[in-house]
Amino acid sequence: MSLWRESLIHERVFGSYVLFTLLRLVYCVGFFSPHVFVYSGSLALIAGGVLLTRRRDFVWTWRARLAIYPVLMNALFVNMRWVSPLINKGKKDSLLWELDKLIVGGSLSVMLEPLISPSLTEFLSFCYMFFMVYLFVSMLFWLFSPTPVARIFYTGLFSLYGIGYFGYTLVPAVGPYAVYASEFAVPLTGYFMTDFLAEVYPTGTNYTDIFPSLHCAVTAYLLLFDMKWNRRRFWICLIPSLGLMLSTIYLRYHYFVDVLAGLAAAAVALRIARSARLREERLLDTPIEYLPKG
Numbered sequence: 001m002s003l004w005r006e007s008l009i010h011e012r013v014f015g016s017y018v019l020f021t022l023l024r025l026v027y028c029v030g031f032f033s034p035h036v037f038v039y040s041g042s043l044a045l046i047a048g049g050v051l052l053t054r055r056r057d058f059v060w061t062w063r064a065r066l067a068i069y070p071v072l073m074n075a076l077f078v079n080m081r082w083v084s085p086l087i088n089k090g091k092k093d094s095l096l097w098e099l100d101k102l103i104v105g106g107s108l109s110v111m112l113e114p115l116i117s118p119s120l121t122e123f124l125s126f127c128y129m130f131f132m133v134y135l136f137v138s139m140l141f142w143l144f145s146p147t148p149v150a151r152i153f154y155t156g157l158f159s160l161y162g163i164g165y166f167g168y169t170l171v172p173a174v175g176p177y178a179v180y181a182s183e184f185a186v187p188l189t190g191y192f193m194t195d196f197l198a199e200v201y202p203t204g205t206n207y208t209d210i211f212p213s214l215h216c217a218v219t220a221y222l223l224l225f226d227m228k229w230n231r232r233r234f235w236i237c238l239i240p241s242l243g244l245m246l247s248t249i250y251l252r253y254h255y256f257v258d259v260l261a262g263l264a265a266a267a268v269a270l271r272i273a274r275s276a277r278l279r280e281e282r283l284l285d286t287p288i289e290y291l292p293k294g
Helices: 002-006 010-028 035-055 061-086 092-104 119-145 147-170 192-204 213-231 231-250 256-286
Strands: none
Touching: 002 035, 002 256, 010 035, 010 061, 010 147, 010 256, 035 061, 061 119, 092 119, 092 213, 119 147, 119 213, 119 231, 147 213, 147 256, 213 231, 213 256, 231 256
């Protein structure tokens, strides 16, 4: 219980996802699957991060503790490709397709077909790929910001990833581009970026990463965090970020309900970041925005 009390909100949310998936794995495949050791090791790493700052409360130990989560986020995302089929029976694309029919009367991806053009497809393919750059730059930038601000950012972001990974493993789906390809009458053609994305997307997906749309959720979180803390980057990233959200539907990677769920998850993550900010301000007894840079 001591580790739980000393943990930050994102460690509890992300750790709960890891523990929940570990228990599902043990129930479905037993104790001796290599994936069980992956999730057990992830829990040990999370606990180790908390212990690290307990014993050495320095800037570098906090950076190490926070940096655990980009590592876990990537490792467990890839591992989901093999874990999801072990703990789930089939995909849920038909459920998401039907929910879109209920919400908007059909598939928004199909409805957008009259707008399709090579230049728009190229631009939105660029926007979709922009996500990786924005995420990497943001994680690195805030990791090396003043420790209280870094904790605020990472608390919101990796609470969001914990929520998203719960969704991925409870509602696994592939996406309309694959499951409902026959519903689309107009092909998506473009230029270099379109061809590049079409080439790399199958290797970048884990075939379960649809609900909620973390492309939309994380982008919304990064953008709104920057609106408060880094206004210059907010304006630089605004247009590509809005294009990215549209691209998830236009490029047929997501259902509309995925986008709605992603934006709702981003709103929750921003509230969590606000709670983390209030905690930091209580500890420092000063408003965070008055902290010096560096």
